[in-house]
Amino acid sequence: MEQLRRRNAARSTGKRSRFLHHLSVSLFAGVVLLTISALFGYPISFTGGSTSCLFVASEYQCSVTSPVLIVWDYAFWAIATLATLSVLEVALTRSSTG
Numbered sequence: 001m002e003q004l005r006r007r008n009a010a011r012s013t014g015k016r017s018r019f020l021h022h023l024s025v026s027l028f029a030g031v032v033l034l035t036i037s038a039l040f041g042y043p044i045s046f047t048g049g050s051t052s053c054l055f056v057a058s059e060y061q062c063s064v065t066s067p068v069l070i071v072w073d074y075a076f077w078a079i080a081t082l083a084t085l086s087v088l089e090v091a092l093t094r095s096s097t098g
Contacts, residue, residue: 018089022082022085022086022089023082025081025085026078026079026081026082026085027078029077029078029081030074030075030077030078030081031074033077033080033081034070034073034074034077037073037077038070038073
């Protein structure tokens with residue numbers, strides 16, 4: 001019975017550490033993808049006057065209209081990265097065991 005508890009504890013610690021690793025990677029990737037999406041205005045354009053700050057000729061057209069949209073955009077990219085990493089891990093685990 002004690003061996004079973006130790007084995008379950010080791011599994012949960014391993015899963016927790018993998019999740020924390022995926023979470024830290026996704027938080028960093030969220031910042032990088034937020035920067036890229038700010039340039040191109042995808043998936044959320046949070047600038048006024050133009051869809052993107054990349055191709056704007058004058059600076060006054062490129063102003064942030066709502067800081068909340070920046071937070072939503074970051075959350076979108078961080079969650080999308082975390083989901084992608086989780087799906088890839090499940091797929092690689094199943095392909096290596098099966």
